[in-house]
Amino acid sequence: MKNYDKSVSMLAESKAVLAGGVASSLRASMKPTPLFAESASGARLRDVDGNEYIDYMLAYGPLILGHANPVLTSAILEAMNKGYTYGLQHSGEIELSKLLTEVLPCADKVCLSGSGTEAVMLALRLSRAYTGKTKVVRFHGHYHGWSDSIFTSFPAPDMKSQAADAGADKVPPGTAGQSENALEDVILLPWNEPEVLEATLRSRAHEIAAVISEPVMCNSGCIAPREGFLEQMRALTQELGIVLILDEVITGFRLSIGGAHGRFGIKPDLVTIGKAMGGGIAISAVAGKAEIMNLVDSGQVNHLGTLNGNGVSTAAALATIGELAKDNGAAYTHLERIATDLAAGIRGLFEKHGIGGVVNQVGPVFHMMFTDQKEVVHFDQFQQRDAGKYTRFAELMLEEGVLVRPNGLWYVSIVHGAEEVNLTLQAIDRIFARL
Numbered sequence: 001m002k003n004y005d006k007s008v009s010m011l012a013e014s015k016a017v018l019a020g021g022v023a024s025s026l027r028a029s030m031k032p033t034p035l036f037a038e039s040a041s042g043a044r045l046r047d048v049d050g051n052e053y054i055d056y057m058l059a060y061g062p063l064i065l066g067h068a069n070p071v072l073t074s075a076i077l078e079a080m081n082k083g084y085t086y087g088l089q090h091s092g093e094i095e096l097s098k099l100l101t102e103v104l105p106c107a108d109k110v111c112l113s114g115s116g117t118e119a120v121m122l123a124l125r126l127s128r129a130y131t132g133k134t135k136v137v138r139f140h141g142h143y144h145g146w147s148d149s150i151f152t153s154f155p156a157p158d159m160k161s162q163a164a165d166a167g168a169d170k171v172p173p174g175t176a177g178q179s180e181n182a183l184e185d186v187i188l189l190p191w192n193e194p195e196v197l198e199a200t201l202r203s204r205a206h207e208i209a210a211v212i213s214e215p216v217m218c219n220s221g222c223i224a225p226r227e228g229f230l231e232q233m234r235a236l237t238q239e240l241g242i243v244l245i246l247d248e249v250i251t252g253f254r255l256s257i258g259g260a261h262g263r264f265g266i267k268p269d270l271v272t273i274g275k276a277m278g279g280g281i282a283i284s285a286v287a288g289k290a291e292i293m294n295l296v297d298s299g300q301v302n303h304l305g306t307l308n309g310n311g312v313s314t315a316a317a318l319a320t321i322g323e324l325a326k327d328n329g330a331a332y333t334h335l336e337r338i339a340t341d342l343a344a345g346i347r348g349l350f351e352k353h354g355i356g357g358v359v360n361q362v363g364p365v366f367h368m369m370f371t372d373q374k375e376v377v378h379f380d381q382f383q384q385r386d387a388g389k390y391t392r393f394a395e396l397m398l399e400e401g402v403l404v405r406p407n408g409l410w411y412v413s414i415v416h417g418a419e420e421v422n423l424t425l426q427a428i429d430r431i432f433a434r435l
């Protein structure tokens, strides 16, 4: 048995002064205890008790180059030595913005922020200013950050799939302290249901400013869009004067250098990107159509933030994207290979041990879940997975020296290789034998 004593005692120490003992509420759910990290390098992380793990949590997505990547580290140090932030403009902002407009198909112009939540806030604001309308359509099971105007209970309660009353319910708040009215402008719909989307958009186009959607439902089961669904979303929003925002905070720079919209060949009006963009340093962006982004140029839409575009974050993003783009995008072939080997290996182990399970993979990301269903292609089905069993599995994985998120979504980095894959599959084989 591994020993987590030091993490346990540090959590108690932390709780006395840091509310909740964790800096982001989600981290509190880790079993047997939220771990305290000591250091990390490449694909490995060491905790304060001296336990080492192959890391597939990767800080919830940003560490696409792995931990302490030398190229990224030296870019950050170089930027730090020149003064980390100026509150003035600098060449790094221009260089990064140019690069983003080159690699992201939908980007004529960009805005830089610090987190995915802020990027979504700005994208929604731009959409309302551009259309002069206020309602926003979002989908069950998607996550768009924790700001009051979009954060809803997750997972959402019973949803209506009938076109007639879809989106008619009051949207439940995601947390205590959220204003009763905060979600009044949100219409919550089931995802991957073309008829519901069409009926809602056609009947309420006059009041809908934007549709916001993850291009792949990464936050709930890594569910791929049904064939034609994103295309339909694009066509309808275009026809009806509604801004289409693809929230690529997870998929941006992860599914391809051009994000999911580059991979799928969809051109949204706006995208939000974060996480992998900075390789682990806080930075996010809204990118999109000049006509909409120009509302910031004209001063009609305010975009603010003390540390926006700071030299460390732009240097980190430039270095990260540079690493991902080099050798004709070989990084993506590698990421996809590793994810495919793991996903196929896990499916094989489900079968070998007669355990019901599904692995949904879209390129370099996948979600593993325990369920007796044959497939999980809808949020309803995702809700029926055995989440408790996965949490137990994740705990057993720690014992085996593998760190995975307690909810089933796996991330890989460019420094994960065959050795990590083999060790991981061997660990799962042993755990499945005990489950």
Ligand code: PMP
Residues within 6 Å of the ligand: 115, 116, 117, 118, 120, 143, 144, 145, 146, 214, 219, 247, 248, 249, 250, 274, 275
């Ligand atoms: N959008 C999506 C799709 C996300 O997955 C997340 C974070 N998991 C966010 C927005 C919010 O990003 P952040 O945590 O950086 O605020």
